[in-house]
Every structure is written in structure tokens, then in C-alpha cells.
Amino acid sequence: MAAPLTLPVSIDEAKSTARKAAVARRTGQDPGLGIRLIGHLLEGGILPRGAVVAGFWPIQHEIDIRPLLAALHERGHPLGLPVTGRRGEALVFRAWKPGEPLLPGRFGTSHPAGEELTPDVLLIPLLAFDGQGHRLGYGGGFYDRTLAALPDAIRVGCAFADQELDSVPVGSYDQRLHAVVTEAGLRHFP
Template sequence: MVRRWPRPRTPVGASTRQCRSRRSIGAPGCADRAPADAATATATANREPRTATDSASDGEEPHVDEQATKRAARRSAREARDALDDETRASAAARIRARLAALEEVRGAATIVAYAATGSEVDLDPLLEVLLGRDVAVYLPVVDGPELTLARVHDLTSDLAAGYRGVREPSPDLPRESAPAVDVVLVPGVGFAPDGTRIGYGGGHFDRLLTRLEAPTRIGVAYAAQVLPHLPTENHDQRLDAVVTETGVLRPSD
């Protein structure tokens, strides 16, 4: 009788995980798998990401991140405003105040909502002093959570105190009003466009205030550097009737 010894078994079709775990070169069952795995990895690495144009060509609507676009516009306008040196800013602010004072809407107003400038915003204090001297009722905003309330001020020194984020606001002892009857609102902001669109600091405070007030004339106040050709808008954004800069008055109707 001839005894047949069992033949040694060679692993066939070893899994990718097994092949990857082996340290010796030429492990059985892995030689023909490695090239395929390498080719697959190379093809995956070289694959280009899909773009909005690719999606459109496939019949899909390209996705536009409006918030990201708005943030970029806000950053651009704010950097342009902050880049103005003190002398340029002071000179431009004086010309802006002169243009505001000459507007028919401002000259004929009995009640005006304005703002106390902070940082590199256009300083309106000299104009507000003139308006107070003419017995115009001047209201300034107070941050009250997500909303702005208003308080009438009579003196820009004694009636103001540091409020939200250190911004000057009417003192706590002054009566607050939600929506008094006003003729003109002088609106601050970060970016403006010739069509009357505006972007603020992102909280929506002035937009909500404007929706509560009964059809006043809305005038944006800005340096020319803050005016961009176009701004992205959302449904809650409120449009302005005019934007006044040191170089002129922009009206959407023009």
C-alpha cells in the first residue's frame, strides 16, 4: 500500500484585510490582489470633486450658500470701513453730516430715530446736537434682547450710558417706547448697495425695528467705501429709501 500524504494547503483568495496585515513580501494569495487595490486607490485619489456646474449639467440646482455670501460681503465692507485712517474718516463724516442736514426729509422732520456711533461708524453726534437745538424729537435705540426699543434723548452727554457691548444707549431711567411715530430713521450698517439693500452686524435688530415703525423715510448712513455693487438679501432684510455717503446720495429710484 502506498501512503499518500496530504498536500499542503495554499490560501486562495485571501481577503484584502488579511493581505494588508501581512508583513512578509509575497504572501500567498496576495500577489494578484495588490495591483488591483493600488489601481483602485489611485483612481479614487485622482477623482475630481463635483462642482456646482457639474450638478447643473446633471439637472440638479446648484447650491448657493447665501449665509456664506452674506458673511463675505459683511467682512469686505467692514474691512474697507476700518481701513480708513482717522483724518479721512473725520473729513468724510463731516461731509456726510452736511449732506444729511441738507436733505429735505431731514429738514422737515419733527421726529428722527438715529444711532450713537461706535467703532468706525459714521459719527452723527454733531448733527444730532443741531437737531436737538431745533427741538426735533431725537430717539436712540436700546438693545432689549432680540429687539430694539427706543428712548427719546435731550442731551447726548447726560442722557447716554454704556449699554450692550459697550455701545452708548439712552440711560435706563429714560422711558422706553416700542414704536413711536417718526418721520425719518437714520440707519447704521456694515454694507450698503445702490438698490437700497443693507447688511448690518448679523443680529437683525434694525430690520425688526424698521418693520414695527409706520412708514418712515429710511436713510442709510455710510462711507463710500462701504457701498458694494450688490448685496445678497433674505426675506427679513429691509430696504432703504436712500443711502448718504460723503460722495453723494444714492436713491434706488434714480
């Protein structure tokens, strides 16, 4: 009997399948666990003193990093939030302080109207990550373009521990993380 025919799967198909599984894993998680990120990140030795930190406003069941952003602000870190532009463009970051109003953005995001800034550290949302520092995003490529444009910035994924997969499908343009912070701790990647 002949071996079954196996058709190659494109990276796009593999990512689409992984995204569906990752969304299912994240749904039902408690966004309030984001408060645990504060101690892990602030005590993890990854943040340079006074570094400009770009965060994100959580959407779609993402871990809530707003308490972390408030703690970073209290420690004197200038903060920024991303503005999502047109497809094919990198993100732009605008200055923000806790309590300042936000404007509605694309894809259900919110962003400030502050001046543009360049982050030293990026706190990055994701659907999944693996033990090699690869991340699976939503598929627009905004963060990959942004990370390519900011090669010296420290890249920290923010997620629930259950969002870790054995392996994330990776394309040639995908950018790796330096670390991931979850409610369980901070993990550095080589």
C-alpha cells in the same frame, strides 16, 4: 472634461463673506468725515420739519454721526437713540439730547435713559449698501425687525461712500432703505 462642480451658497454664507469684506473696507476710514453728512441730509429734502429722528452712537469704525445729531437737535428735531434688547426683538428708542449721559448697552452700544419714543426718521448704521437700497448689517436682525415694525418711518443709512458694494446679499426678511447719506452726498432709492 466635466465642468467644475459648483455648490450653492446659502444666504447666511454669502452675508458672512460680504460682512468680512465690508469690515475690511470700512477699517481705516476717517470717522470725522461724518461732519459732511450735516449739509447733505439737511439740504436733501428728506427730513420732514419737526420729525422725530432716531440716530445711533457710533461703534466699530462707523462714520461719526454725532455732529449730525447735534445739528438736528439745533433745528428742533426731537432725537432718540436705540436700546438693543434680546435677540429676536426690535429696537426700542429712548429720547436723548446732546450732552446727556449714556448708559452702556449690549454689543458695545450706548443708550440714554430717557422716555421711549417712536421715530419718524431712522438714521441707520450699516456695514455695506448697494444701489438698490439694500443694507448689510451686523447679522443680529435688530434693524430689520425694527423697520418691519415701523413701515412708515423714513429709513436713511449712514455710511462712508466706500461702503457701497455692487450687490448686497438679500434675504426675504431684509428691509430696504429709502436713502443713504455719505460724505459724498445723499442718494435716494426708488
